[in-house]
Amino acid sequence: MLLQLRFYGDPVLRKKTEPVESITDEIRQIAKDLIETMYEEEGVGLAAPQVGISKRLFAIDTSTSRKEGKVLVNPEIVSRQGQVVMEEGCLSFPGIYGKIERSEKIRLRGKTVDGEDFDQELDGLSARAVLHELDHLEGVLFVDHMTPSQKIVLQSKLKKLAKQTKKQLGKL
Ligand code: ZN
Numbered sequence: 001m002l003l004q005l006r007f008y009g010d011p012v013l014r015k016k017t018e019p020v021e022s023i024t025d026e027i028r029q030i031a032k033d034l035i036e037t038m039y040e041e042e043g044v045g046l047a048a049p050q051v052g053i054s055k056r057l058f059a060i061d062t063s064t065s066r067k068e069g070k071v072l073v074n075p076e077i078v079s080r081q082g083q084v085v086m087e088e089g090c091l092s093f094p095g096i097y098g099k100i101e102r103s104e105k106i107r108l109r110g111k112t113v114d115g116e117d118f119d120q121e122l123d124g125l126s127a128r129a130v131l132h133e134l135d136h137l138e139g140v141l142f143v144d145h146m147t148p149s150q151k152i153v154l155q156s157k158l159k160k161l162a163k164q165t166k167k168q169l170g171k172l
Contacts, residue, residue, distance in 0.1 A: 003037045003051035007092050008158065009165030012049050014139045017056045020073045023115050027057070031071035031113040034059035039066060043091045045129040047136030050092050057113070058133040062125045072118055075110030075134060086128055090142050096157055100145045102131045 006012055020027055030053060038046035038059045047058040061069035082104030089097045105123040108130055112118050122130055132142060143151065143158065151158075 001033050001036065002040055003033050005037070005041060005091055006050055006052050007094070007161060007165045007168075008096075008141065008143075009162030010052075010092075010169060012052050012054060013092060013136070013141060015049065015054050016139045017049060017054045017137045019056045023073060023111070023113060027055075027073070028113060030055070031057065031059070031073075034071055035061075035069040038069065041091050044125065045133040046091060047133045049136050049139070056137050058136065060126075060129055060133060062129050071113040072108070072110045073113060075108055075118070075130070075137075077131075077134065078107040078109050078119075080107075081105040084128075088128070088132060088142050090132070092141070093143070093158075093161065096143075096154060096161070098142070098146050098150050098154065100142055102128055102145070106130065 030048065034046050034048065034051065037051060038061065044062045045058060045060045048055045057071055057073045058075070059069055059071045080103035083101055084104040085099050085101045087097055088100045104127065105121065106127045107121050108118070110118045135141065143154070146154070
């Protein structure tokens with residue numbers, strides 16, 4: 001089932017998520033829907049709060065085949081190395097992009113939605129996407145990492161988006 005994306009200005013994006021206690025049928029369904037929605041929206045990652053679910057899991061697929069989507073539950077960074085700047089966007093911020101500095105390499109631990117342990121070193125786009133999605137689980141958004149001058153440039157776009165989101169939420 002496709003889920004409704006939440007946009008900047010929606011309070012759910014600022015909430016710290018709750019850990020997943022156990023992988024139930026409900027969690028498996030959310031995982032399936034996250035992957036489906038991520039592909040539909042052509043994202044490389046999608047965190048649960050971005051569809052209004054304040055739980056600690058996200059979908060990710062940085063492959064070119066778009067067939068390697070997985071969902072990680074209660075993910076945690078074990079270590080990080082280096083710093084690198086890359087352009088980023090976010091499905092919750094349509095049309096807004098910016099260069100963001102993040103760790104270059106990370107080691108990530110968690111569980112897959114099948115209950116298997118996940119422990120991998122990631123770099124490049126995978127590390128970048130995971131760090132971006134992890135931020136979502138803490139209520140942190142990519143614009144929070146921008147420099148003051150980047151924020152000034154985007155200020156009016158961001159205000160407009162937040163206003164539009166609040167208007168839509170008011171109609172629900
Ligand atoms: Zn995002």
